[in-house]
Amino acid sequence: MNVGAKVALAVAVAAVCVAGAIGVLVHRITAADQLATARSGLDQELVSAAEDRASGRASRARLDPPDLPGPVARAVRGEVRVTYLQDTGERRFLWAATLVSDRRVLAVSRSYGPEERSLAALDRALLATGAAVGALVALAGLVLGVRMGRRATAAARTAEGIAAGDLDARVRPRGHDEIARLAASVNAMADALGARLEAERRVTADIAHELRTPVAGMSTAVGLLPPGRASELVAGSVQKLRDLVEDVLEVARLDSQVATVETEPREVSAMVRRAVAGREGVEVRVTADAIVTTDPRRVERILSNLTANALRHGAAPVEVEVDGPVVRVRDHGPGFPPELLAVLHTSGPQRFRTGDRTSGTGLGLTIATGQARLLGARLSFRNLQDGGAETELRLPTP
Structure with missing residues (x-):
């Protein structure tokens, strides 16, 4: 249920x-007022009837009526006038009684139906009015709630966009x-995050x-060293450092959004074979080929990084399957660590994080994800039930 x-x-x-509370209160006050008015009126009628009897005039009052309620007969013995509301289960009657000079009971009675019908009509009016007011207030609340919900949803979507x-x-x-304050806080968070990332990009690029x-x-200096095992180790380390610097520059270009895309039609299988050429332990299987319009250099860089990552952190053989515009890279290693897989499914790869505690820094997945986003492609990561990790690249098609 939304807000x-x-x-x-x-x-x-x-x-x-x-x-409901107002209706109950009005009902009780009205019922009490009606009963008091009816009692007073019948009591006055009883007084008039007693005067008429004393003067010898006829009246509606009766002497010692056989249907006189027991509580009235007992109460009237105290030489007081009594009014009593009798409930027979089906109907209600109002009684008034008093003692006359010869110790006989003079009583008058009438049906309490008019008051009950009037009270029932009032209850219906209160119910209809309450329902109408409730509907109007609910409608007003719905309008207010929808406005609040839209504002909160807009803030949530903006936060999701910032996270993406x-x-x-x-x-x-x-x-x-409070929702306006939340919106201002989201904007302030975006400004602070943007400034922090921009500073990070500049530092990284610089x-x-x-x-x-110096690299x-x-x-150049390595080339002047005499041949030998030591020079080979130094040359390999320098090459790794050079590759790392180029990767950092590539990440900086992707982050700053200055990279350009040069598209042309290419077969997916041809780009895959060029990307994995010279890599041992990589098998290419073409289930179905396709021609897509994309930037082949960037696609090959993505696939090269994915296969290198699979060989480095997984286990051979690494299988690359071409299924139309979809390319799947699978290794036979232990799979993605759970904590890394959770990050990949939420915020995407984090630079300098490989998920392997024994390995060094890594930018392969970060560059692959940035290149895929630039091409409008989609990368997804998962662990297979029979072991190994699989990365799927889905290239855009017309």
């Missing part, structure tokens, strides 16, 4: 409770209530640019 429905329901329940990477998303605060020159010098 609008909850607010409308709460307002409607409150309106019904208030209308749209740092330009903002909420337009309206009013001065560090990578500054490292390119290039190291690469």
Whole structure:
């Protein structure tokens, strides 16, 4: 149940409770007033009947009526006038009685039906009025709740957009209530997050640019070393450092959204084979081929990173299946760690995090995800029941 429905329901329940309480109060006050008026009127009629009897005039009063209620007969012995409402189960009668000079009981009675019908009519009017007022108040509550729900939903969607990477998303605060404060807080959070990420991007790009020159010098110096095992180790380390610097620069370009896409029609299987060329332990299987219009360099970079990640953190053989515009990369290792898989399903890969406590830093999945987002493709990650991890790349098709 959304906020609008909850607010409308709460307002409607409150309106019904208030209308019911007022209705019960009016019913009781009216019933008591009617009974008091009827008692007074019948008592006056009894007084007039006693005077008429004393003067010898006829009246509606009766002497010692056989149907006189027992409580009236007992109470009238105290030489007082008595009024009594008798309930027979089907009908109600109002009695008035008093003692006359010869110790006999003079009584008058009448049906209490007119008052009951009048009270029933009042109850129906109160019920109809309460229902109408309740419906109107519920409608007003629904309108208010829908407005509140829309504002809260807008703030939630904006927060979701920010979490998905749209740092330009903002909420337009309206009013001065808690929802407006929430919207302002979401905007402030987006501003702070954007500033922090921008600072991080700049630092990352600056560090990578500054490292390119000394790394290039190291690469040149390695070429001057005498052949041997030591020079091979240094050359391999320098190459890894060079690759890492290029990866960091690539992440910085993706984050700053300055990368451009150059599309052309290409067979998916051809891009897959170019991406895995020269890699041992990788098998390519084409179930169905397709021609897609995309940036082949970026697709090959994605597939190269995915297969390298599968070989580094999984186990051979790594199977690459082409199923039309869908490419699946599967390894036979232990699979994605649960904590890493949870992150991949929510916020996406985090830079310098591989999920392998024994490995070093890693940017492969981060670059692959950024390239896929740039191409309009979709990456999904999962662990297979029979072991191993699988990454699926779904390229966009017309």
